[in-house]
Amino acid sequence: MIQNHPVYTVRNECQDCCKCLRHCPVKAIKVQDGRAEVMARRCIGCGRCVLECPGRAKRIRSDVDKAASLLSAGKQVFVSLAPSWRSFFDCGEAALIARLKGLGVSEVSETALSAQDVSIQTASVLRQGPPGLYVSSACPVIVDFIKLYKPRFARNVVPLASPALTHAWALKKLRGEDVEVVFVGPCVGKKNEADRRPDLLSAALTFQELEDWLSLTERPAATDRNFSFFPARASEGAQYPLEGGMNETLRRIGVDDDVQLVSISTIEAFEKALDHLDPADMRRKIFVEALACPGGCIAGPFAGSKKSVFRKMNDILDNMTYRETIPETPDFRLPADHESLGLNVPSFTAEEMQGALNRIGKYSDEDEKNCSGCGFSTCRELAQALLNGYAEPSMCVSYMRQLAARKAAVMLRVMPSALVMVDRELNIMEVNEAFIRMFAKDAPGTGWNAPEDFVGEPVGEWLEFAHLFKKVLKTGQEVQKEHVSYKKRLFDMAFFCIERNECAGALVTDVTVSESGREKIARRAREVIARNISTVQEIAGLLGEHMAETEMLLESIAEGYDVLDDEEPGED
16 A cells, blocks of 8 residues: 555455546556556546545545644644635634634635736736647646646646645745645645645645544634735635636636637546647637636535535635736746656557457457446557556456356356256246256257257246245245156255346256166165175074084083093002
């Protein structure tokens, strides 16, 4: 279990369902020994796998201890609070700031302040730039997706740092470089930003992490102090967590008529929009406010799910104000060079790809179902993952089903016992060849030779034990019958339930030959025993006669010796 990456896997909790892989937009999941693990190098931190994992095997690294250690060390800690905080916390800003200060935080500032600066600078870039594609730098998940998976569009990201990094840099400029900035928001991707720029962000917490941390401390006593955000309350920048919120700020700032503002949510929608696109062919300026989460940051993985999206929008807009005038230049500007981080994707020959496809039972184009049951969009994507070592053949549902069916067919064919399965109406669902040999081979006029010929037929036509099938279906308990005499033969029968009230089966073994053999052996044994007893009796009789004659002889000899003993010595 590796917890140094923002998203990690608890292997013992993984249930081998691959649901995380199915929902990961970039397939940054490696399946090994039936366990799905996040590949840190390929992960963009969208957090979707954490939300989808039914066994909670996917976890988010907690940075609460890191933030708490800064306070324990006596550091001056500033909190950069994401503007979507109103959609999560059911309290006013003064109450929330009081709770944070109760932890030891020095100041609390809204990230939206720097979002406003980013919008002003973005508008300037759009005014000065040539026609083409421009992508917002606000969402770190989108930026990482481009740098890793769409590297040829990296130069189209606006060359500005995100509002979070810009805000951290601004706080350090305002209060000193020794200030430790902790970001709090609904986004997992911010943890990646903090890991890459520890000089600006010391830690990044989710709203849930902060809530858990606050729950461990006592609420501060009521105070007359009216706490407020440092250095000021944000205005239109508070719209940033809403889909289209950044574009709304650009409209208020003012952009040229040749600029088309577009809003796109989710990685899938953004990727589809980039398909077959060559920015060099564009004759207008298109600015894309791209967000990884559907509906914007208010639907982030840890934005809270107790409220509807519309309620969250209302909570944010209802507490937002607009500035009467927006400055032409930002207070703080932090440039960023979004260099490509393109993955080193190995290429494979046609022979290697076909070999991988063969491993999952795909020998022709018709075999490639592209059902996505494995989590990949196509069979060829799975084959490539197999070659990369990121997947296992067992992930192919259709292949495993075919393999299981073939194994079952072989077992049924070679099984010496007869097998029959029936449905709730006691109609045959499946039989094997042994069943045909035992019960249908001599059936007059049937002409049925294959197991499929019996499907749908009443089992009572072949076996007179329908009542036992009914009993098993009703109780779900197995019934054993041994040495049942049926049509001049002996059978051992086992009736079992496959699905209660739905499906049952019977395994029938013909023991006639074995029982006849046992009877022959027993009869021969009884004959041998009888002869042996007779012989023993004869021997005993002969021994009895010889013993009598011997006894008489010995007695006569003994009497003769007694007469000799009675005569006097010297007498003749």
